[in-house]
Amino acid sequence: MPVIEVTNLHKRYGETVAVDDVSFTVEAGEIFGVLGQNGAGKTTTVECVAGLRVPDGGGVSVLGLDPRRDANRLRQLVGVQLQESQLPDRLRVAEALELYASFYRDPADPARLIDELGLGQKRNTPYDKLSGGQKQRLSIALALVGNPKIAILDELTTGLDPQARRDTWSLIERVRDSGVTIVLVTHFMEEAERLCDRLALINQGRVVALDSPAGLVTSVAPEQRIRFRPSTPLDDRLLTDLPQVTAVTRSGAQVVVTGTGDVLHAVTSVLARNQIIAAELRLEQATLDDAFVELTGHRLTD
Amino acid sequence: MHAFGQILKTEAKLYLRDIPTLVLTIGLPTLILVVLGLIPTLRQPDPNFDGQSFVTYFTPSLLVLTLAMVGVNALPTVLATYRERGILRRLATTPASPAALLAAQLVLALVAILTSAVLLALVARLAFGSPLPQRPLGFAAALVLGTAALLALGLLVAAVAPTAKSAQALAVPLFMVVMFFGGVYLPRFLLPDFLAEIGAYTPPGVQALLDAWTGTAPHPLHLGIMAVIAVAASAGAAKLFRWE
Numbered sequence: 001m002p003v004i005e006v007t008n009l010h011k012r013y014g015e016t017v018a019v020d021d022v023s024f025t026v027e028a029g030e031i032f033g034v035l036g037q038n039g040a041g042k043t044t045t046v047e048c049v050a051g052l053r054v055p056d057g058g059g060v061s062v063l064g065l066d067p068r069r070d071a072n073r074l075r076q077l078v079g080v081q082l083q084e085s086q087l088p089d090r091l092r093v094a095e096a097l098e099l100y101a102s103f104y105r106d107p108a109d110p111a112r113l114i115d116e117l118g119l120g121q122k123r124n125t126p127y128d129k130l131s132g133g134q135k136q137r138l139s140i141a142l143a144l145v146g147n148p149k150i151a152i153l154d155e156l157t158t159g160l161d162p163q164a165r166r167d168t169w170s171l172i173e174r175v176r177d178s179g180v181t182i183v184l185v186t187h188f189m190e191e192a193e194r195l196c197d198r199l200a201l202i203n204q205g206r207v208v209a210l211d212s213p214a215g216l217v218t219s220v221a222p223e224q225r226i227r228f229r230p231s232t233p234l235d236d237r238l239l240t241d242l243p244q245v246t247a248v249t250r251s252g253a254q255v256v257v258t259g260t261g262d263v264l265h266a267v268t269s270v271l272a273r274n275q276i277i278a279a280e281l282r283l284e285q286a287t288l289d290d291a292f293v294e295l296t297g298h299r300l301t302d
Numbered sequence: 303m304h305a306f307g308q309i310l311k312t313e314a315k316l317y318l319r320d321i322p323t324l325v326l327t328i329g330l331p332t333l334i335l336v337v338l339g340l341i342p343t344l345r346q347p348d349p350n351f352d353g354q355s356f357v358t359y360f361t362p363s364l365l366v367l368t369l370a371m372v373g374v375n376a377l378p379t380v381l382a383t384y385r386e387r388g389i390l391r392r393l394a395t396t397p398a399s400p401a402a403l404l405a406a407q408l409v410l411a412l413v414a415i416l417t418s419a420v421l422l423a424l425v426a427r428l429a430f431g432s433p434l435p436q437r438p439l440g441f442a443a444a445l446v447l448g449t450a451a452l453l454a455l456g457l458l459v460a461a462v463a464p465t466a467k468s469a470q471a472l473a474v475p476l477f478m479v480v481m482f483f484g485g486v487y488l489p490r491f492l493l494p495d496f497l498a499e500i501g502a503y504t505p506p507g508v509q510a511l512l513d514a515w516t517g518t519a520p521h522p523l524h525l526g527i528m529a530v531i532a533v534a535a536s537a538g539a540a541k542l543f544r545w546e
Contacts, residue, residue, distance in 0.1 A: 050395060052391075052394065052395065072397065075395065075396055075397040076397050078395075080392075080395035082388060082391060082392055082395065084388050085387070085388030085389065085391055085392040086387040086388055086389060087387075087389060087392075088316055088384070088389060090316050090319045090320070091312065091316060095312055095315065098308065099308050099309065099312045100396060102304050102305045102307075102308035102309075102398075103305045103396045103397045103398040104396075104397060105397075142392075146396070146397075
């Protein structure tokens with residue numbers, strides 16, 4: 001049962017087409033990624049979903065409601081974390097959460113949320129004294145304080161150091177595990193690969209691919225390459241007989257097997273059955289980055 | 303209602319944490335009054351001012367100082383800063399109406415102005431024997447309408463200024479005009495008659511304040527004009543207001 005349905009969304013600012021033709025659905029309980037370069041139309045797309053902008057064409061349905069007509073009902077059900085939105089400098093962490101909690105009919109307990117997000121030591125710290133990572137966690141807390149069914153998080157980890165970024169990712173996984181559907185806008189490949197169950201890849205206002213991260217990689221580069229050094233001499237036919245294997249070559253003492261599907265499992269099973277140990281086993285595979293280049297014709301982060 | 307109460311409480315806390323601005327806004331007119339009152343000749347009755355002392359004559363003009371600082375300077379700056387930093391935009395994604403934030407800011411501006419007015423009137427009375435406003439009802443009407451007109455102009459500035467800087471750029475000339483015609487820069491008896499007359503019709507309507515303070519009923523036309531400005535400027539602000 002999809003919780004968000006976007007069909008043929010179109011949005012322009014004057015002469016500039018921000019979103020040309022975007023369609024996707026988001027299922028309950030998943031982390032859905034909207035991936036693309038800066039200016040690809042990601043933010044405009046989710047802003048239409050959040051009811052902050054009026055589409056010029058196409059339809060958006062969120063939890064069966066219209067983001068414009070049923071705006072008041074949806075704001076109770078959808079938490080939004082925006083890019084570049086701040087809080088007053090002198091507002092303290094606990095005050096911000098208590099303020100936002102007062103807006104909702106059935107809010108989360110602000111004190112508990114503060115602890116869960118690791119801001120317990122900072123509850124009385126003013127906003128301008130927080131680090132980038134702490135501000136980001138507070139912003140996520142504000143998106144969650146209404147106990148939303150859906151959380152829309154735009155450029156979650158931009159500007160964070162690698163450790164803070166990883167901490168934020170774990171946090172998002174815990175939020176998903178608690179039953180919240182998450183829409184994640186990002187231009188970080190690693191983030192998309194790590195977090196997202198499914199991805200919409202957006203390029204110049206259009207969806208160019210829609211799949212799981214692994215599915216996207218497989219669709220553009222189905223072949224995987226396995227390298228290993230066999231512990232005893234190996235008859236190539238053992239491997240070439242496998243339906244998943246397309247080619248076997250040698251490179252010095254190394255065997256290089258090319259194949260598709262669950263080729264790794266097939267190869268290791270055969271080796272085990274013949275009591276051959278595969279030393280220095282490596283699996284080489286295209287990355288999501290390669291898939292992105294293949295699908296859009298340019299790299300994500302340049 | 304719960305949300306509005308919480309917004310008001312939060313904004314009040316933020317207001318109280320900005321001590322320098324708070325002291326300046328509420329205390330400056332009284333401070334100037336005290337400094338002027340220390341000069342003996344300014345405390346003598348003077349035929350130029352219908353036998354009042356200069357200090358008594360000048361007190362309503364000092365009230366204009368607070369009105370201008372809060373109405374056309376502080377209010378638009380706060381709101382434009384909130385817009386510039388995405389605070390309004392973020393609020394727009396929640397069930398809270400951003401209008402509740404505006405209402406809370408207006409309430410706080412009114413409280414600041416009233417506190418400042420009461421402080422000024424009391425110090426003028428106790429320290430310099432100036433009479434309290436002689437027509438309390440007329441004075442209250444003139445103060446409320448004049449304040450409303452100025453706050454509405456402040457909202458109009460806040461409505462169109464995308465950043466705190468541009469709010470200042472719009473507010474400063476407006477502030478100067480209000481202060482000039484309000485007789486703060488030059489006492490109004492030094493202004494040519496036609497300029498003093500203009501001051502009666504520019505917010506906050508210092509003539510009506512002066513009349514009510516000294517015992518003449520404020521002129522209905524003066525009050526009416528403040529009401530018209532208040533309504534027109536707020537309507538304009540509501541029409542032009544952007545949350546981002």
